[in-house]
Amino acid sequence: MTKQDFRIVGKSVKRDDVIEKVTGEGKYTGDYHMPGMLFGKIKRSEIAHAKIKSIDVSKALAYPGVKAVLTHHDVPRVLHYGSPHPRSASCTKDQYILDDRVRFWGEGVAAVAATSEEIADEALDLIEVEYEPLPGVYDIDTAQLPDAPLIHDVGPGGNLVIPPVHVERGDVDKGFAEADLILEGEFAGGRPTPTYMEPNVCVADWDGSNKLTFWTSTQTSFMVRGALAEVLGLPLNKVRVLVDHMGGGFGAKQDLFQHEFLCALLAKKCRRPVKMEFTRRETFVAGRSRHPFKLWLKQGFRKDGTLVAREMKVVFESGAYGSHSPGVTNVGTASATSLYRCDNVRLNGRAVYTNTPIAGAYRGYGVVQTYYALDIQMDEAAEKLGIDPAEMRLRNAVREGDIAPSGHPIIGHGLESCISHGVEAFNWAAKKGAPDRLVAGRPSARKGYGIGCEMHGSSAYPGIKEQGNATVKMNEDGSITLLTGAAGLGTGAHTALAQIVAEELGVTFSSVSVVHGDTDVVPWDIGAFASHTTYMVGTAAKMAAAELRARVLVRAAEKLQEKAENLEMVDGIITVTGKPGTSLTILEAMGPSRGIPAEHLIATGSYMPTKSYSFGAHFVEVEVDTETGIIECKKVMPVHDVGKIIHPIAAQGQVEGGVQQGIGHTLTENYVIDTSNGRSLNAGLVDYKMPLSMDMPDIETVLLEAAPDPGGPWGAKGIGEDPIIAIGPAIANAVYDAIGVRFHHYPITPEDVLNGLRAKQKDGANAGL
Amino acid sequence: MTKTVLDLVVNGESRSFAVEGHRSLLDALREEAGLTGTKKGCDVGDCGACTVILDGKPINACMILAVEAQGAQITTIEGLQASPDDLHPLQQAFMEHGASQCGFCTPGILIMAKHLLESNPLPTDEEIRFGLSGNICRCTGYTKIFDAIRTAGKRMAETGMALPATKVEA
Numbered sequence: 001m002t003k004q005d006f007r008i009v010g011k012s013v014k015r016d017d018v019i020e021k022v023t024g025e026g027k028y029t030g031d032y033h034m035p036g037m038l039f040g041k042i043k044r045s046e047i048a049h050a051k052i053k054s055i056d057v058s059k060a061l062a063y064p065g066v067k068a069v070l071t072h073h074d075v076p077r078v079l080h081y082g083s084p085h086p087r088s089a090s091c092t093k094d095q096y097i098l099d100d101r102v103r104f105w106g107e108g109v110a111a112v113a114a115t116s117e118e119i120a121d122e123a124l125d126l127i128e129v130e131y132e133p134l135p136g137v138y139d140i141d142t143a144q145l146p147d148a149p150l151i152h153d154v155g156p157g158g159n160l161v162i163p164p165v166h167v168e169r170g171d172v173d174k175g176f177a178e179a180d181l182i183l184e185g186e187f188a189g190g191r192p193t194p195t196y197m198e199p200n201v202c203v204a205d206w207d208g209s210n211k212l213t214f215w216t217s218t219q220t221s222f223m224v225r226g227a228l229a230e231v232l233g234l235p236l237n238k239v240r241v242l243v244d245h246m247g248g249g250f251g252a253k254q255d256l257f258q259h260e261f262l263c264a265l266l267a268k269k270c271r272r273p274v275k276m277e278f279t280r281r282e283t284f285v286a287g288r289s290r291h292p293f294k295l296w297l298k299q300g301f302r303k304d305g306t307l308v309a310r311e312m313k314v315v316f317e318s319g320a321y322g323s324h325s326p327g328v329t330n331v332g333t334a335s336a337t338s339l340y341r342c343d344n345v346r347l348n349g350r351a352v353y354t355n356t357p358i359a360g361a362y363r364g365y366g367v368v369q370t371y372y373a374l375d376i377q378m379d380e381a382a383e384k385l386g387i388d389p390a391e392m393r394l395r396n397a398v399r400e401g402d403i404a405p406s407g408h409p410i411i412g413h414g415l416e417s418c419i420s421h422g423v424e425a426f427n428w429a430a431k432k433g434a435p436d437r438l439v440a441g442r443p444s445a446r447k448g449y450g451i452g453c454e455m456h457g458s459s460a461y462p463g464i465k466e467q468g469n470a471t472v473k474m475n476e477d478g479s480i481t482l483l484t485g486a487a488g489l490g491t492g493a494h495t496a497l498a499q500i501v502a503e504e505l506g507v508t509f510s511s512v513s514v515v516h517g518d519t520d521v522v523p524w525d526i527g528a529f530a531s532h533t534t535y536m537v538g539t540a541a542k543m544a545a546a547e548l549r550a551r552v553l554v555r556a557a558e559k560l561q562e563k564a565e566n567l568e569m570v571d572g573i574i575t576v577t578g579k580p581g582t583s584l585t586i587l588e589a590m591g592p593s594r595g596i597p598a599e600h601l602i603a604t605g606s607y608m609p610t611k612s613y614s615f616g617a618h619f620v621e622v623e624v625d626t627e628t629g630i631i632e633c634k635k636v637m638p639v640h641d642v643g644k645i646i647h648p649i650a651a652q653g654q655v656e657g658g659v660q661q662g663i664g665h666t667l668t669e670n671y672v673i674d675t676s677n678g679r680s681l682n683a684g685l686v687d688y689k690m691p692l693s694m695d696m697p698d699i700e701t702v703l704l705e706a707a708p709d710p711g712g713p714w715g716a717k718g719i720g721e722d723p724i725i726a727i728g729p730a731i732a733n734a735v736y737d738a739i740g741v742r743f744h745h746y747p748i749t750p751e752d753v754l755n756g757l758r759a760k761q762k763d764g765a766n767a768g769l
Numbered sequence: 770m771t772k773t774v775l776d777l778v779v780n781g782e783s784r785s786f787a788v789e790g791h792r793s794l795l796d797a798l799r800e801e802a803g804l805t806g807t808k809k810g811c812d813v814g815d816c817g818a819c820t821v822i823l824d825g826k827p828i829n830a831c832m833i834l835a836v837e838a839q840g841a842q843i844t845t846i847e848g849l850q851a852s853p854d855d856l857h858p859l860q861q862a863f864m865e866h867g868a869s870q871c872g873f874c875t876p877g878i879l880i881m882a883k884h885l886l887e888s889n890p891l892p893t894d895e896e897i898r899f900g901l902s903g904n905i906c907r908c909t910g911y912t913k914i915f916d917a918i919r920t921a922g923k924r925m926a927e928t929g930m931a932l933p934a935t936k937v938e939a
């Protein structure tokens with residue numbers, strides 16, 4: 001199919017789910033209120049590491065309105081993964097629903113169900129917990145000391161979450177021996193959080209047949225079903241998980257949270273529906289963040305800029321539980337095999353437990369950290385070698401056939417296209433070549449320009465062998481229903497899937513409606529993560545639509561007395577090639593006689609993807625105030641190769657939102673834990689500072705179809721995570737361009753800038769921080 | 770617990786319900802009036818997801834007690850459109866521009882934007898940014914929200930939906 005043949009794919013058709021969002025009619029989990037519903041609350045520890053000596057709940061139980069209290073004595077003691085991929089390589093089994101020990105400040109120690117939220121809250125204060133404090137570990141370095149207090153008995157030893165990940169290719173020592181320039185540096189990053197606008201919430205209800213119905217704001221409803229069933233000892237058909245609209249997740253709502261188990265257990269105990277909703281504070285304390293990290297990177301370059309050797313050691317801070325650390329460590333470490341091609345690499349990745357809140361899955365999954373280092377050092381090398389930073393990246397950009405982080409040869413390499421396109425469109429050469437960095441009318445400010453690059457896989461293969469499914473059925477009036485298990489976390493994925501079905505089947509977009517979010521009804525789905533919904537479920541939907549189309553055409557051929565291969569179907573009208581005037585509508589071909597459909601038309605596509613990579617290059621302009629230290633991101637041009645654009649506006653929206661979060665992580669966002677006692681210092685929307693309407697730069701998104709992937713629908717690849725990755729190093733590099741101070745960490749605060757400027761003045765050189 | 774009977778005009782309709790004294794207007798709207806379109810993103814006045822118009826002024830409904838709103842005229846997201854089939858220009862523009870992703874911030878932002886445009890249908894970029902400075906959106910990067918508000922403002926000015934006569938002081 002050539003480009004101009006697309007009728008629906010590639011157009012920003014109206015997103016059906018958005019009507020419900022703009023009218024306020026869309027139901028989010030917190031909008032469900034049921035008769036007799038109780039409200040659950042969690043008692044959280046006020047100490048970061050301790051054994052629980054005793055818990056006295058008698059006063060809480062006696063409090064009017066309290067219906068049940070659960071402690072570790074009352075819940076099944078099943079070790080679980082805390083994350084809904086029970087049998088995949090990405091998670092560690094190290095959590096109990098409630099334990100006789102707490103491992104971070106804010107961990108749940110008991111749960112209450114009461115007739116109102118206020119009563120439940122008040123009852124929490126009546127629960128008396130006696131702790132026996134244990135020595136705590138609050139940072140990466142301490143966690144790795146030989147005599148560090150141990151946080152878990154499971155795991156490979158020490159405070160390691162998993163055995164270290166080691167990746168080695170080529171001959172690293174030989175590579176360094178051939179290098180004209182060797183750079184070595186240390187990098188680090190804080191603790192950004194996803195801070196989705198909808199706090200975690202769930203509602204549990206059991207019926208008389210001992211079946212649990214569970215509404216929850218999750219990206220992975222089938223995994224929630226699986227983990228709940230496993231821990232509660234139920235068959236899967238006795239757990240029904242429902243999610244309609246959800247207010248963002250950004251990866252973190254892949255975990256199965258403590259409150260979700262507790263909500264189900266409280267509802268069971270009370271025989272009444274129970275709702276549990278996080279406060280905003282709890283979304284920080286009991287939510288999931290990106291992994292803080294420390295990284296050491298050494299690379300060797302030839303005079304012409306060619307990379308010849310790379311050695312990296314990275315340590316990710318997992319917090320009190322493993323959650324996604326195995327996946328993040330594997331993906332983050334392996335990602336450094338690529339982006340900039342290098343035959344000789346030696347990489348070591350670790351994840352360590354600390355007594356801090358749990359780090360989990362978050363958009364950019366380990367790659368944000370490692371590419372931050374890779375791309376800043378690339379800039380340093382370019383300067384040392386006297387090569388333009390964009391040119392330096394072009395010379396080293398990963399190419400067709402290079403071995404990708406997944407271990408597969410790359411099919412389609414979009415990175416060079418992204419860089420070249422951006423260099424032109426951003427007017428890079430002229431901007432970088434400007435004689436000074438002054439800002440008109442702001443004598444204390446300096447301008448700077450920077451570039452950052454990224455690549456990211458659509459799908460979690462090979463870490464997880466994934467499967468995408470879609471069922472498409474035709475109703476007896478010719479309308480189409482698409483059933484998908486993919487979550488609608490706000491990206492517009494359902495619309496993209498409906499477009500794919502309409503395009504492939506040959507019907508109008510408006511004739512396709514989407515059913516989702518009910519594990520009793522829709523085909524199994526692994527969940528919305530790893531930038532894979534459009535890529536993987538899209539291909540499954542296309543397969544199902546193709547099958548349905550073939551069956552429609554067979555029946556139409558009989559009616560028209562033609563060969564099926566001579567028939568075409570467009571917008572639900574079937575025509576015969578070369579015979580204008582002969583046509584049938586779908587309804588005429590398939591319609592019921594006496595109310596009975598001609599054929600029950602239903603088809604399911606099932607697709608197990610391998611891996612495709614999307615690419616991007618971000619170009620940014622910043623202004624740094626040398627008096628206040630404030631960095632403002634003024635302009636961003638993100639250039640992304642997505643293979644094939646299904647819905648341009650939705651794809652742009654992913655990019656713009658990713659840029660927003662990435663700017664935040666790089667400049668202002670850091671969920672701070674007191675390293676003396678593990679307490680949260682800024683668990684709220686005012687103290688955790690995100691870029692908002694006043695802070696956002698102009699974003700001019702460019703989407704390319706440079707390298708379509710054969711595994712995606714018409715070549716489409718993922719775009720969900722990519723935009724959060726390259727923006728960070730692009731900003732750090734632009735700050736250097738503005739003021740000549742290198743930063744190797746994020747967030748880069750005004751204080752860092754002022755200290756850096758002072759150090760630079762003192763040394764008269766480029767002080768690295 | 771003692772309850773007070775609260776009489777309100779919500780989206781042009783007289784409503785009364787019994788609420789406890791400590792209940793926020795947000796909880797009363799969501800739980801008593803069944804108007805769940807207004808969202809709770811923080812419950813402490815930091816996010817703007819609960820923005821409603823109370824007697825002509827946009828407020829965070831989580832920050833006032835329901836009983837304080839006694840007798841007030843309130844507009845929520847459910848009252849934005851004149852009739853079920855007739856979307857407000859803002860709703861239309863938000864759909865066209867893709868200004869809503871997860872949609873959790875959308876009701877609050879639409880209500881704030883309505884207030885902004887009714888007094889100033891052709892705001893400058895700075896005025897739009899300032900107008901939304903209390904509304905957090907974590908999904909969109911705001912770009913498409915700004916575009917949608919500009920589009921809607923133009924249409925409102927053209928169709929007289931934002932005449933100076935309806936001007937409401939902030």
Ligand code: FES
Nearest residue numbers: 812814816817831
């Ligand atoms: S819920 Fe009211 S401001 Fe956040």
Ligand code: FES
Nearest residue numbers: 870871906907908
């Ligand atoms: S659309 Fe998700 S917070 Fe704005």
